[in-house]
Amino acid sequence: MKSPEEELQPENLPAETSAPKDPPSSLMIRPVSQPFVSPAMKHKSEECETWIDRFRKLENALYLCDLSNTGVLEKERARRLIHNYNLIYNLSLSPRKIDQALKRFRSGGNTLLEPALQYLKEL
Secondary structure: OOOHHHHHOOOOOOOOOOOOOOOHHHOOOOOOOOOOOOHHHHHHHHHHOOHHHHHHHHHHHHHHHOOOOOOEEEHHHHHHHHHHHHHHOOOOOOHHHHHHHHHHOEEOOEEEHHHHHHHHHOO
16 A cells, blocks of 8 residues: 555656757857747747837836936936847947937936937837
8 A cells, every 4th residue: 555645656757858859059048037938939029029019118118217207317327228228129229329319309417208219219
């Protein structure tokens, strides 16, 4: 007769390995913050996401940084955020155009978000 612990454990389990199913050449070093996505899935998801969808992520991030909901953000903080989102989401915004938008729509040391984003969106 089996004890309760023995009944819970299945008998004769096949040995499983934790070896990846993709060949080593397809694996890349990635930051811990990024979930693993197979190359096929990554390509498919990039196709589905349009430029405007990626740009909206930038807009949302900028507005979330505006904690007082004034529509104004510190110029350097806005520049860093736009630059990072431009790289991450492949928005193809030139650094020169980003600088122009931030200078054109500034208020002291701050940037007016709405006109600056509209300017970048129309490029």
